[in-house]
Amino acid sequence: MIITIQTYGAFRKFGTMIELDIPSGVTIGMIKQKLLLRLGSAEQELVRVSVLASSTEILADDVLYQDGQKLAILPPVCGG
Amino acid sequence: MIVAYHVLIREQNILVEQALPMIKSDHHGAIDIFVGVVRNHHQGQIVTGITYDVHILLAKGVLATICQEAEKKWQGTNYYVAHYHGYLPVGGISVLIAVSAPHRADSFDACRYVIEEIKKRAPVWKREHYPDGSSTWLPGHSLHQGLGNG
Numbered sequence: 001m002i003i004t005i006q007t008y009g010a011f012r013k014f015g016t017m018i019e020l021d022i023p024s025g026v027t028i029g030m031i032k033q034k035l036l037l038r039l040g041s042a043e044q045e046l047v048r049v050s051v052l053a054s055s056t057e058i059l060a061d062d063v064l065y066q067d068g069q070k071l072a073i074l075p076p077v078c079g080g
Numbered sequence: 081m082i083v084a085y086h087v088l089i090r091e092q093n094i095l096v097e098q099a100l101p102m103i104k105s106d107h108h109g110a111i112d113i114f115v116g117v118v119r120n121h122h123q124g125q126i127v128t129g130i131t132y133d134v135h136i137l138l139a140k141g142v143l144a145t146i147c148q149e150a151e152k153k154w155q156g157t158n159y160y161v162a163h164y165h166g167y168l169p170v171g172g173i174s175v176l177i178a179v180s181a182p183h184r185a186d187s188f189d190a191c192r193y194v195i196e197e198i199k200k201r202a203p204v205w206k207r208e209h210y211p212d213g214s215s216t217w218l219p220g221h222s223l224h225q226g227l228g229n230g
């Protein structure tokens with residue numbers, strides 16, 4: 001299944017969305033690993049310090065991805 | 081009093097005068113206002129502007145949560161928090177926090193709390209722009225500890 005991850009901040013260089021092909025029943029941590037493989041080792045640190053979030057909350061690595069769920073990758077923040 | 085807190089993500093200019101009617105109360109004798117402004121330098125580099133990227137839905141929730149936390153600490157206080165989304169040149173207002181309280185100490189303390197928490201938790205990202213046309217995303221605080229919004 002193809003999912004799209006909304007990008008923010010430093011991830012904008014990859015476009016507004018990143019598409020990943022994932023099997024059903026994967027965890028958020030597995031999606032993050034898949035994202036790392038897609039973006040390459042040069043982005044390893046950026047991916048490591050970033051989190052995946054739904055429209056309402058940050059998702060822990062052991063949470064199961066729900067089909068159709070909207071995801072966003074959030075790098076470290078610096079508002080204000 | 082109209083509401084205890086009012087949070088906005090704006091793509092238009094943030095205006096200080098819009099905050100006061102939202103938080104004023106006949107029970108309050110103090111209003112503290114913090115205005116964040118784009119400055120023309122950062123770490124020895126000349127800066128021409130900043131682009132603010134925002135996850136709008138999450139940001140509204142985080143700002144509301146921070147205001148609720150502050151109101152628990154300084155009870156009876158009112159809040160207006162507006163954060164800019166998009167490009168701002170030097171001098172532009174990036175964030176406005178206004179806190180109304182019965183007494184000045186609470187308004188100062190609560191306002192400081194809100195801006196410090198925004199910097200650590202609000203899903204907002206800054207891209208600095210330089211005179212040669214280059215730009216860079218600034219480092220920040222990792223959200224591995226969560227947004228703190230529930």
